Amino acid sequence: MLLKVEELRVSFSVRTGWPFPETHELRAVDGVSFDVREGESFGIVGESGCGKSTVARAILRLVDSKSGRVVFSGIDITSIPARHLRRLRPRLQMIFQDPAASLSPRMRIGDALAEAIRVHAIASGPDIDALVRNALAEVGLPPESANRFPHEFSGGQKQRIGIARALVLSPSVIIADEPVSALDVSVQAQILNLMARLKKERNIAFVFISHDLGVVRHFCERTAVMYLGQIIETGSTRNLFDAPKHPYTRLLRSVSPVPDPEKPAHLDVEEGEPPSPLNPPSGCRFHPRCRFVTDICRSETPDLRPVGAGFVACHHAEALPPAES
Amino acid sequence: MSVLSVDNLRTSLVIGGVEYHALREISLSVAEGETLAVVGESGCGKSMLAMSVMGLLPSVAAITMGHVTLDAVQIEAASESVMEHIRGAKIGMVFQEPMTALNPVLTVGEQIAEPLRDHLGLSKREARKAAVALMEKVRIPAAATRYNSYPHEFSGGMRQRVVIALAIACRPRLLIADEPTTALDVTVQRQILDLLDMLRTEGKMGMLLITHNLGTVAGHADRVAVMYGGDLVESATVKELFRSPAHPYSRALLASLPRVDRDLSELASIPGRVPALINMPEGCRFIDRCPHAMERCHTMPPSVAVGESQAHSVRCWLHVQGGEDAAEG
Amino acid sequence: MSEALTIDRRVRRLPPGRVAIIAGAAIMAIVAAAAILAPLVAPHDPYAQSMLARFRPMSAEYWLGTDQFGRDTFSRILYGLQITLWTAFASTALAMLCGTSIGILSGYYGGRVDRWLSAANDLLMSFPQMVAGIIIVALLGPGITNLIIAIAITAFPAFYRMARSAALALRERDYIDACRVLGYSDMRIISRHLLPETLDDIIIVATLWLATAVRTESSLAFIGLGAPPPAATLGGLVREGFDNLLDYPGLAIWPSLAILVVMIGLNLMGDGLRDANDPRASA
Numbered sequence: 001m002l003l004k005v006e007e008l009r010v011s012f013s014v015r016t017g018w019p020f021p022e023t024h025e026l027r028a029v030d031g032v033s034f035d036v037r038e039g040e041s042f043g044i045v046g047e048s049g050c051g052k053s054t055v056a057r058a059i060l061r062l063v064d065s066k067s068g069r070v071v072f073s074g075i076d077i078t079s080i081p082a083r084h085l086r087r088l089r090p091r092l093q094m095i096f097q098d099p100a101a102s103l104s105p106r107m108r109i110g111d112a113l114a115e116a117i118r119v120h121a122i123a124s125g126p127d128i129d130a131l132v133r134n135a136l137a138e139v140g141l142p143p144e145s146a147n148r149f150p151h152e153f154s155g156g157q158k159q160r161i162g163i164a165r166a167l168v169l170s171p172s173v174i175i176a177d178e179p180v181s182a183l184d185v186s187v188q189a190q191i192l193n194l195m196a197r198l199k200k201e202r203n204i205a206f207v208f209i210s211h212d213l214g215v216v217r218h219f220c221e222r223t224a225v226m227y228l229g230q231i232i233e234t235g236s237t238r239n240l241f242d243a244p245k246h247p248y249t250r251l252l253r254s255v256s257p258v259p260d261p262e263k264p265a266h267l268d269v270e271e272g273e274p275p276s277p278l279n280p281p282s283g284c285r286f287h288p289r290c291r292f293v294t295d296i297c298r299s300e301t302p303d304l305r306p307v308g309a310g311f312v313a314c315h316h317a318e319a320l321p322p323a324e325s
Numbered sequence: 326m327s328v329l330s331v332d333n334l335r336t337s338l339v340i341g342g343v344e345y346h347a348l349r350e351i352s353l354s355v356a357e358g359e360t361l362a363v364v365g366e367s368g369c370g371k372s373m374l375a376m377s378v379m380g381l382l383p384s385v386a387a388i389t390m391g392h393v394t395l396d397a398v399q400i401e402a403a404s405e406s407v408m409e410h411i412r413g414a415k416i417g418m419v420f421q422e423p424m425t426a427l428n429p430v431l432t433v434g435e436q437i438a439e440p441l442r443d444h445l446g447l448s449k450r451e452a453r454k455a456a457v458a459l460m461e462k463v464r465i466p467a468a469a470t471r472y473n474s475y476p477h478e479f480s481g482g483m484r485q486r487v488v489i490a491l492a493i494a495c496r497p498r499l500l501i502a503d504e505p506t507t508a509l510d511v512t513v514q515r516q517i518l519d520l521l522d523m524l525r526t527e528g529k530m531g532m533l534l535i536t537h538n539l540g541t542v543a544g545h546a547d548r549v550a551v552m553y554g555g556d557l558v559e560s561a562t563v564k565e566l567f568r569s570p571a572h573p574y575s576r577a578l579l580a581s582l583p584r585v586d587r588d589l590s591e592l593a594s595i596p597g598r599v600p601a602l603i604n605m606p607e608g609c610r611f612i613d614r615c616p617h618a619m620e621r622c623h624t625m626p627p628s629v630a631v632g633e634s635q636a637h638s639v640r641c642w643l644h645v646q647g648g649e650d651a652a653e654g
Numbered sequence: 655m656s657e658a659l660t661i662d663r664r665v666r667r668l669p670p671g672r673v674a675i676i677a678g679a680a681i682m683a684i685v686a687a688a689a690i691l692a693p694l695v696a697p698h699d700p701y702a703q704s705m706l707a708r709f710r711p712m713s714a715e716y717w718l719g720t721d722q723f724g725r726d727t728f729s730r731i732l733y734g735l736q737i738t739l740w741t742a743f744a745s746t747a748l749a750m751l752c753g754t755s756i757g758i759l760s761g762y763y764g765g766r767v768d769r770w771l772s773a774a775n776d777l778l779m780s781f782p783q784m785v786a787g788i789i790i791v792a793l794l795g796p797g798i799t800n801l802i803i804a805i806a807i808t809a810f811p812a813f814y815r816m817a818r819s820a821a822l823a824l825r826e827r828d829y830i831d832a833c834r835v836l837g838y839s840d841m842r843i844i845s846r847h848l849l850p851e852t853l854d855d856i857i858i859v860a861t862l863w864l865a866t867a868v869r870t871e872s873s874l875a876f877i878g879l880g881a882p883p884p885a886a887t888l889g890g891l892v893r894e895g896f897d898n899l900l901d902y903p904g905l906a907i908w909p910s911l912a913i914l915v916v917m918i919g920l921n922l923m924g925d926g927l928r929d930a931n932d933p934r935a936s937a
Contacts, residue, residue, distance in 0.1 A: 047510035047511065047512065048510055057831075060834075060835055062831050062834060062835070085837075086837040086838075086839065087837070088837075089835060089836065089837030090836075090837060092835075093835060093836075094831075094832070094835045096828045096831070096832065097828075098828055101827055101828040101829060102828040102829050102831075102832045103829055103832070104829050104833070104846075104847050105829070105851070106850050106851070107847075115836075115838075115846075116836045116837075119836070119837060119838055119842070120837060154598050156598065157598075162832075165832075165836070169836070184366035184367055184537065185366060185537065185539070185578060185581055185582060186366060186577065186578060186581050186594060186595040187366075187594075187598070188581070188583075189581035189582075189583075189592035189593065189594035189595075190594040190595075190596075192583065192592055193591060193592055193594055196591070211510070211511065212583075213511075213585040214540075214582070214583040214584050214585040215583045217583065217584065217585050217588070218583035218584070218588075218589060218592065219583075238588065241585055241586075251512060252511060252512065253585065255511050255512050255514065255515040256511055256540070256585045257511075257514075257538060257539075257540025257541050257543065257544055258540055258543065258544070258584065258585060258586050259539040259540045259542075259543045259567065259579065259582050259584070260543055260567060260586070261543045261544070261563045261564050261567050262564070262567075262568075263586070271464060271516060272512075273480050273482050273483075273510070273512070273513055274510070274512075
């Protein structure tokens with residue numbers, strides 16, 4: 001197993017109230033486990049505040065986790081010293097949602113790429129230049145780009161630069177946090193195709209975080225659905241979206257717009273919004289919005305357990321009527 | 326009868342003393358109770374179109390040709406004070422970011438009541454009652470108590486409901502929704518779009534739905550206008566457009582969409598990017614990215630009808646009699 | 655001609671702040687040149703006393719007259735300018751160096767040390783500069799070096815606060831996270847990616863604080879806590895001239911005017927730089 005996340009928990013302290021704010025614990029990620037094989041892409045979907053981005057940042061230790069482990073190539077990277085982690089970093093890279101914000105604004109593209117190469121002593125002298133040019137070519141940018149500054153590029157091009165910067169380090173996993181949500185549809189397709197090509201040619205594994213089910217279906221073999229800090233269903237992407245089991249997955253699936261007017265959307269969409277992660281409901285966290293709710297849902301938190309070909313955290317997973325589609 | 330009709334509209338922008346056409350020869354109409362979706366990617370001019378209709382163009386831009394007719398009144402040359410009245414009473418507006426449309430220091434109730442007093446001349450008590458009724462209408466739970474809440478106490482979806490209540494307060498003829506759900510989560514998106522549909526049918530309003538999301542268009546619009554680089558390249562009923570897109574750009578756009586309901590082997594992508602306004606091609610603005618580009622495309626293509634129905638038109642030389650075969654390939 | 659073309663007939667004006675920066679820089683160039691070249695330009699030895707030449711009026715020989723010891727006022731102003739500017743420059747540079755580096759480290763790492771440093775900084779800031787200056791000079795004792803240190807301490811909080819808040823804001827930016835993911839050391843991130851982003855702001859604050867340092871130095875000198883005599887500083891000259899204010903007002907007024915010119919020059923530059931770099935001002 002290339003990357004294994006076990007019972008990961010991340011909490012933030014949040015101060016609310018006026019004029020005497022009180023500190024509350026916000027459990028952004030509350031016991032998340034999954035694993036990613038070599039060359040595979042694993043999707044994480046959910047609405048804002050479900051903790052999917054925090055999972056990404058905790059894997060990379062951009063935020064500290066409260067408990068749990070992240071094992072990368074057999075090494076528990078949650079507990080090793082920062083110095084050792086730095087040496088592992090090249091193999092575990094990230095692509096950000098806002099490509100403009102993820103590039104140092106005053107650095108030429110060539111210098112930014114060369115810096116990464118130099119820091120990890122991947123090449124030296126003229127080889128650095130060659131490596132930079134190759135990486136730029138691989139993401140479809142002309143070699144002259146090296147002399148330009150980030151602001152001279154369009155959003156899609158900046159995302160290509162972000163990918164090139166990861167590529168020079170020859171990563172085996174790329175964590176992609178909403179990599180295409182800031183882009184226009186046609187550019188989004190360009191970037192998705194580029195990432196698919198890299199995955200195939202370089203056997204790079206992806207943890208792909210997105211709110212867009214269509215994009216995830218296109219890119220990921222397996223997917224997990226998160227709700228208020230927990231994974232509530234996971235399995236092969238096709239199964240998950242064609243026959244969703246958890247009521248929340250069903251809801252997500254039914255409200256995801258399908259670009260096909262011949263397929264009328266379901267008419268009855270429940271009102272209601274995800275509650276605040278500051279004060280999650282008891283028992284199953286989805287119970288206040290669930291139409292299949294029973295007493296046990298209000299009192300006992302369901303475990304993620306095997307149901308059919310996937311895993312579902314719902315007390316009634318087997319008993320629910322099949323999802324309409 | 327059409328609530329809004331835009332006829333041969335051109336909006337120009339002046340940059341460094343040179344005039345550029347940000348919108349070229351746009352013609353469209355919105356009928357009573359109908360939703361016309363305007364779709365396109367960033368830089369296609371869809372927001373410029375909305376601003377032109379509302380008379381909210383920035384100081385460097387102006388309508389330089391054509392007409393905008395709202396409820397049988399021409400408004401493209403109306404003065405600012407007239408437009409202010411029209412915007413308050415005849416056009417309702419819903420924007421992408423509800424927080425920017427609301428005043429953070431006034432309660433939501435007061436904000437909804439204000440236009441009722443200004444434009445409909447209601448008394449303070451009447452306005453309060455009407456505002457609560459409006460809040461109930463947009464399904465804000467416990468409307469009477471939440472009348473006194475401030476915008477920051479609401480979630481994103483609830484804020485957008487407040488903005489919608491504000492927009493429909495004076496029973497406008499036209500509702501302009503500019504990316505109304507882009508900032509919201511998918512489950513909330515659907516609720517808001519359903520709400521807009523319901524209000525539009527009930528109030529017999531015309532709706533101009535501006536969006537980049539083709540999925541939203543498929544589920545919530547009657548007709549659709551596809552824009553690219555300031556041109557309206559194709560206009561059709563929603564079913565027509567999704568079944569048989571005629572413009573190369575519309576085709577490419579639909580083919581580049583990942584689907585949640587089926588597996589696609591590879592996404593079609595459009596090479597290159599939208600040119601900047603200052604170096605737009607003379608003729609068809611899609612020419613540099615179009616697989617069918619030919620000599621005549623250097624002159625602006627006319628808008629022609631596709632097939633039998635007059636409702637489907639496309640601005641492309643491929644569909645002009647004597648042009649190359651319009652079929653795929 | 656279309657209507658749109660008439661819209662752009664706005665007054666062509668210079669970018670915000672440009673005029674102020676140029677004017678301020680010109681003033682400061684002249685003042686600094688005069689100070690540096692004082693030994694060459696000054697018509698007399700500023701320390702040479704002469705009982706015969708006391709209280710001379712303005713003349714071709716003594717351009718701005720002489721003081722009670724017969725020293726040439728103009729020459730003393732030039733030399734005073736030298737010491738005053740040096741004091742201001744050295745103290746601001748010192749404050750900038752310490753304040754910025756500690757501020758950036760404090761903001762970047764956060765945590766308990768950051769909280770304590772911020773609290774201490776707020777305490778220092780709550781003293782009026784003059785009071786703080788007086789206390790520190792009194793503690794350190796007289797002398798130009800001590801004066802520089804004292805003024806630097808009063809200027810420290812401004813740099814600390816600015817650098818810390820910049821680091822706090824930048825720390826949250828994606829590109830700093832990107833640097834960490836790329837495996838860069840904290841030192842590299844701070845020096846190569848964080849510091850360059852704050853440099854513009856630091857220079858603006860430094861320019862404005864130079865002016866404040868000139869004022870602090872002059873004020874301290876005026877109440878007798880400045881550079882010890884016979885060294886001439888602008889504040890010291892005002893102080894000396896003050897003794898004979900009613901009979902020979904020029905002795906206090908000329909050095910005061912010199913302070914004013916320096917203040918105007920530095921403030922023009924600082925305000926201009928700030929306006930030029932204000933993202934809201936550039937349309």
